[in-house]
Amino acid sequence: MSSVLACAAGLILAFTCLVWLASAQVQQVLANDAWLFASLFVLALLLTACLSYIASRGLASSLMALEVGLLNFKDNDFSVSLPVTGDKQLHALASLFNDSAESLRKERQYIYQRELLLDKVIQSSPNVMLLLDDSQRIIYANDAARHLFHDGLRIEGMSLAQLLDEASPELANAVNNPKDGLFSLTESSDDEGQTWHLSRGQFLLNGQFHHLILLKQMTRELNRQEVAVWKKVIRIISHELNNSVAPIASMVNSGRMITKELDDPKLKLIFDTIEDRTSHLSQFIFNYARFAKLPLPTKSKVDWHSLIAQLKQHYQFKLLGDLPETQASFDLIQMEQVLLNLLKNAHESGSDLSEVSLEVKDSVFSEQTQGICIEINDAGSGMSADVLRQALLPFYSTKQSGTGLGLPLCREIIEAHDGRISLHNRENKGLCVSVWLPQSATD
Template sequence: MIASATLACAAGLLLAFMGLLWFASAEVQQSIVTESWLYLLLFTLAILLTAAISYVGTRSLASSLMALEVGLLNFKDNDFSVSIPVTGDKQLQALANLFNDSAQTLRKERQYIYQRELLLDKVIQSSPNVMLLLDDEQRVIYANDAARHLFYGGLRVEGMKLDVLLEGGSAELISALNNPKDGLFSLTDNADDDAQTWHLSRGQFLLNGQFHHLILLKQMTRELNRQEVAVWKKVIRIISHELNNSVAPIASMVNSGRMITKDLNDPKLQLIFDTIEDRTSHLSQFIFNYARFAKLPLPSKSKVDWQTLTAQLKQHYQFELLGERPTTEVYFDLIQMEQVLLNLLKNAHESGSEVSKVTLEIKQANQPNSPQELCIEVKDAGSGMSADVLKQALLPFYSTKQSGTGLGLPLCREIIESHDGRISLHNRDEKGLCVSVWLPQ
């Protein structure tokens, strides 16, 4: 601004001097040429005076603009603690007041956001749910305290790759986290502990032009724990006993009634006997299904012939066998495990999947520093399970089918856990469900 005023003054003086030379008389022109040093001195003094006046006049404006520039640079660095002095004319004072009010508002907003972040972080860190936030390269951006204890003994895991974090982990946990869909699986901390059921859910969002992936692991509250299941089993045994004591005489009386009235040949009487016999047969089957869950015997283990077992399964439900059958010797209760696999294959066929998309795979699941395990996977291409159904799928008496008893998967779980194994359910990447059975060798 000072330079502009000085140049404008110099240009004006030059124009005035040239006009004087052009319009003055010869005597004046001769005088100017003779005393040119005097005019040069006056010209220089005028320039210096203009520069000095401009400096004094614009010093307040320059200071205010400099203060505003410094304040905006602090804003750029996320520092809202600065305020600028209110000086100069009314316009500069109004600008300074507006800047200071903006700084105060931003300070309050930042303090509020900071307190809210502290509260949110406290809640997340105190949550028993495991939370992992990953970037597109599967590198951990954020992990709460539960995640650090589950994966890394309580140490910080930020910056680690997910595959490195899972090294040495259980096969179920690795399989669940490598699956891109939600799922339900079991974990056992120690050999003497009961298996803990976990629910896995995933989310994805875009932040600063980069996708972030959120993994949540929730330990399921056992609505029916071991003691409650034992009570239910006892109640079922008592009810089954009493119902059988009533159903058996009714069935016997129906047969006796048929024999006594066979010569009457009355259609109405025949319909009554058929109805009673049908309902007693249905009730007997109903009691048998519940009693089987309540009176599950201990497994009688024997060597498994995979060729025979898979052939027997195919007689009931068609499936595609993936991979080779295991060559190592495996021992479990053939009748009980056949019931498990038949139930899983039945569910796969009833899922809405094409029969050709139902598969069975039997493979080794060797993990470092852990005993050898066998993994049996039944997959389909049906509709899968919703999050709510997944949470309750293994609970006794829960069913999504109108005619279901709610004992299919719970019975499978009872049989598998009696073999010291575990069961997990996961929705597949494209569509369908994958049920994994883990059995120790």
């Protein structure tokens, strides 16, 4: 259109100059043949329009393609590429658009992969995560949160108040408390209380406040710190006692040598008593030092049938169910010590020996982790709620001659295998001790 208008303006200007500068005779001829000149004028305009359309058709197509590509960019679609054609400027413009589209595709793919990785990490985390909008409605929750609050079902879209109505009173009170800190959850009176830490955060996203609630189970970490403190105390006490016991034993031997010619029965009794108590104290120190210096497990393939046969040589028990077909992989010496200790406790529980049983079976832990569960049951008197809560603590014992290290040593060995031990009273009579080992410890 611009070309046609420019052509028309030029023809009109040229015809005006011709009429103004021409002689009277020429002006007369122009007046007589005005229709001819008008026809030539229209024909020139049509020819100009055709030539302009042909010349600008490539430019129009390129601009149309660029417009469509930019509209796709606006809709977050970066899959469009422009044909690199036309003159130098159009060629450069198309190349720049295609390079930009390629960069945006790579950037979006990179962001998408990072989002998938972040979501996978969050979903696999044992920490409970809840993301709320400003109206306290859940807009994101990981798998641990769904299992803690709603038995693994989706909770996105629910309000926080609706979610807490289904939770235990301890958990609801902790989440409703505006302060961060530790709190305890107890599923039943027989269970050891679980310690959790709650923290909150708030941030602004898209002009709206969002609230983040994080719950982290601290039970194992606190237990590890507690046991580490006990181990340090034991090492210090053992060191000091050994420094005293060794010279006493040496002096007893020296005293025997010096007074052997006296042949005094009372003196012999004194030396025997000192030697006996010194030996007893050394053995006592050794038992505690063994707990404080427990080595890391050395895992190897173990056949269940061989292990059960070896256990039966020491204690009587009834094997329930079939043993797993696959071999286990753990520290045989340490795990045998655990099972012998648990069988010994079952025999000392007052249970009829025919009621003591052991069962090995495949199991799935609460975090949906595959593993092996070993259960030892007896028909004794069981444990009270207070005893169950403290049974796994070092130095706690209900036996007069007990050291209080049997069950804590079992827990140390099992947790070193990334497993878990739990105690609970059976419905009718007796105690059930469950040892759970993850698949990674049994492969």
